[in-house]
Each structure stands twice: as structure tokens, then as C-alpha cells.
Amino acid sequence: MTPTLTVNGEARPLTPGLTLHALLRDLNIDPARVAVGVNDDVYPGAHAPHRTLEAGDVIEIVRIIGGG
Numbered sequence: 131m132t133p134t135l136t137v138n139g140e141a142r143p144l145t146p147g148l149t150l151h152a153l154l155r156d157l158n159i160d161p162a163r164v165a166v167g168v169n170d171d172v173y174p175g176a177h178a179p180h181r182t183l184e185a186g187d188v189i190e191i192v193r194i195i196g197g198g
Contacts, residue, residue, distance in 0.1 A: 135188070137189045151178060165192045167188075
């Protein structure tokens with residue numbers, strides 16, 4: 131069985147050694163414009179660690195929208 135992680139409610143296959151930075155790049159997401167939750171930890175996207183993701187991780191990516 132292929133290991134998976136969940137990104138914004140959808141299961142995705144997990145590539146061994148995938149980091150949070152690489153995931154954002156693979157999804158074509160600008161880290162400066164998002165906040166990322168990994169399990170119980172929350173990171174500003176631009177400061178997301180080079181954390182290696184593991185099977186079963188739950189990632190929530192939230193886009194930051196400015197306005198006034």
C-alpha cells in the first residue's frame with residue numbers, strides 16, 4: 131500500500147523524503163502567501179521548515195488574502 135498524507139482534506143501519495151518546502155513548490159504555491167498547518171504545528175509559509183513529511187501527516191494550507 132502506498133503511504134499517503136492529507137492536504138486540505140484530500141489524500142495524496144507521499145514521495146519518500148518529501149519536505150514541506152517541496153510540497154509547496156510541487157503545488158505551485160508561493161510560500162510567502164500562505165500559512166501551513168502540519169498536524170498540530172502552524173507555520174507562516176515563508177518560514178516553513180525543511181521538515182520531512184511522514185505518512186499520515188495532515189497538512190492544511192491557507193492562503194493569506196489582503197484587503198481593506
